[in-house]
Amino acid sequence: GESVGLHLPTLSVQEGDNSIINCAYSNSASDYFIWYKQESGKGPQFIIDIRSNMDKRQGQRVTVLLNKTVKHLSLQIAATQPGDSAVYFCAEPKAAGNKLTFGGGTRVLVKP
Amino acid sequence: KAGVTQTPRYLIKTRGQQVTLSCSPISGHRSVSWYQQTPGQGLQFLFEYFSETQRNKGNFPGRFSGRQFSNSRSEMNVSTLELGDSALYLCASSLTGGEVQFFGPGTRLTVL
Numbered sequence: 001g002e003s004v005g006l007h008l009p010t011l012s013v014q015e016g017d018n019s020i021i022n023c024a025y026s027n028s029a030s031d032y033f034i035w036y037k038q039e040s041g042k043g044p045q046f047i048i049d050i051r052s053n054m055d056k057r058q059g060q061r062v063t064v065l066l067n068k069t070v071k072h073l074s075l076q077i078a079a080t081q082p083g084d085s086a087v088y089f090c091a092e093p094k095a096a097g098n099k100l101t102f103g104g105g106t107r108v109l110v111k112p
Numbered sequence: 113k114a115g116v117t118q119t120p121r122y123l124i125k126t127r128g129q130q131v132t133l134s135c136s137p138i139s140g141h142r143s144v145s146w147y148q149q150t151p152g153q154g155l156q157f158l159f160e161y162f163s164e165t166q167r168n169k170g171n172f173p174g175r176f177s178g179r180q181f182s183n184s185r186s187e188m189n190v191s192t193l194e195l196g197d198s199a200l201y202l203c204a205s206s207l208t209g210g211e212v213q214f215f216g217p218g219t220r221l222t223v224l
Contacts, residue, residue: 034212043116043202043215044155089155098143098209099168102155 010107019077021106023090028071030092034100035064035075039086047075047088077108085110114139116205116216124222130191133219137184137205143167144186145213146178149200158201161186162209190221198223 013019025033031052036044048059050066050073057064063076077084087105094101117136125131137144145168146158157170161180178188184205190197200220204213 032210036215041217043204043217046212046214049212093210093213098145098160098162098206098213099157099170100145100147100155100204100213101157104154 009104010109012109012111013080014111015082016079019075019080019084019108021075021077021088021090021108023073023075023103025071025073025090025092027092028068030071032093033064033066033073034091034093035062036089036091036102037084037086038089038105044089080108080110082110082112084108116203116214118201118203118216118219120219121217122220122222124224125193126224127193127195129193130189131193131221132187132189133201133203133221135186135188135203135205135216137186137203138214141205141207141214142184143206143209143213144180144184145204145206146186146188147202147204148172149202149218150198155202158188160209167209193223195223197221 034049035047037047038044048062048064050057050064061078066073087107089105090103091100119134143162145160147155149155159178160168164180175191180186200218202215202218204215206213
């Protein structure tokens with residue numbers, strides 16, 4: 001069935017290095033993706049989104065890349081900081097836009 | 113602008129009881145969605161309300177229900193609680209649906 005999933009459950013990264021979190025999706029008709037960050041004890045926090053008419057979108061220290069050919073998107077975090085330690089989810093709205101389907105999540109651990 | 117608020121933040125109930133959780137969306141947001149988050153199942157969509165009507169529903173039993181008021185505030189109810197209902201229940205709001213959803217901090221429900 002349709003799904004949005006993540007390749008790596010845990011990513012350990014040195015402070016100051018770049019992080020790359022991957023996400024695969026199965027529905028070629030998918031046209032909108034959202035990345036969320038969830039810190040311990042908190043709700044998911046919006047990071048960045050991208051529509052299918054774009055291949056790349058940049059925010060503050062984050063970049064999302066969308067490869068529609070292989071149905072894959074990635075979130076890149078530049079100069080990873082301790083505050084970036086969290087679980088990151090990719091999500092896709094379905095059913096008239098407001099049923100979010102989440103990937104399994106990737107935990108990012110930043111080593112000092 | 114204030115974010116999404118949820119009350120209570122923590123609840124402890126026993127099997128067979130019922131519980132009501134409350135969510136106040138961001139001012140001006142008319143769509144409210146509910147999600148259940150557990151370690152085993154991840155983030156799963158429960159239902160979405162827009163203009164006091166349930167617009168989307170996930171695959172949860174009828175023990176899970178909700179409603180939305182004219183001021184867009186929403187409540188969800190779980191009747192006849194089971195141990196497996198222990199989870200973090202998250203509420204998210206968006207303007208009308210199809211845009212980014214913003215999440216509240218969640219209500220941590222523990223069923224004993």
